[in-house]
Amino acid sequence: xxEDDLDAIEKDMLEDLxxxxxxxxxxxxxxxxxxxxYYMGLKTGYQYQCNSCNYVGAVVLEMEY
Ligand SMILES: [Zn+2]
Numbered sequence: 001x002x003e004d005d006l007d008a009i010e011k012d013m014l015e016d017l018x019x020x021x022x023x024x025x026x027x028x029x030x031x032x033x034x035x036x037x038y039y040m041g042l043k044t045g046y047q048y049q050c051n052s053c054n055y056v057g058a059v060v061l062e063m064e065y
C-alpha cells in the first residue's frame with residue numbers, strides 16, 4: 001500500500017527529529033545556517049525551510065558530527 005508506505009516514511013522522519021543519537025545536522029545550502037527545519041509541502045512532499053533566510057526547498061546539506 002502506497003499510503004501505508006508514506007505514513008511509515010513520515011513516522012521515520014519524525015522519529016529522526018526526536019532522536020538525539022541521529023548526529024546529523026541540516027545545513028541551509030543558501031546561507032549555511034543550521035536553523036533548518038522540515039517543511040511540509042502539500043503536493044511536493046517533504047521539503048526543508050531555513051529559519052534564517054526563509055529558503056524552502058528539497059535540497060539541503062546534511063552534516064554529521
Ligand atoms: Zn538559509
